[in-house]
Amino acid sequence: MIEIKFYKKSNGKCPIEKFLDSLTANQAQKATWVLQVIEELPKVPTTYLKKLVNTDDIWEVRLKLGNNTFRLLGFFDGPELIILNHAFQKKTQKTPKRDIKLAEERKRDYFERRKK
Numbered sequence: 001m002i003e004i005k006f007y008k009k010s011n012g013k014c015p016i017e018k019f020l021d022s023l024t025a026n027q028a029q030k031a032t033w034v035l036q037v038i039e040e041l042p043k044v045p046t047t048y049l050k051k052l053v054n055t056d057d058i059w060e061v062r063l064k065l066g067n068n069t070f071r072l073l074g075f076f077d078g079p080e081l082i083i084l085n086h087a088f089q090k091k092t093q094k095t096p097k098r099d100i101k102l103a104e105e106r107k108r109d110y111f112e113r114r115k116k
Helices: 015-022 025-040 097-115
Strands: 003-006 049-051 059-065 068-076 081-090
Touching: 003 015, 003 025, 015 081, 025 059, 025 068, 068 097, 081 097
Parallel strands: 003 081
Antiparallel strands: 049 059, 059 068, 068 081
16 A cells, blocks of 8 residues: 655655646546545555656556546655655656656655754
8 A cells, every 4th residue: 555645845845736626626626536545555556557668767657537638747765655746737658748847856855854
């Protein structure tokens, strides 16, 4: 079973909460459902959670609702804890490099601050 937590910046702001607040009610409901599936299923299908290749161990939570596709990026802190740290609406086939870089930067920040 996986536990999901949201990354907070050093100023206390949470990018994932801000993103989820920007969604419509139906989109937010789907996002909540997918996050619940990830937390409750012993083996999560790649339809909902997939590791991104050629990244610093970044994973994506995959949401699709109608023609809208969303991604929540994050990383594992141990085998059963995923920290989600970036989210966006996906408009291209590939995940944009700038979004991956931002997720990687926030991952480094998380582990540096956790050490202290």
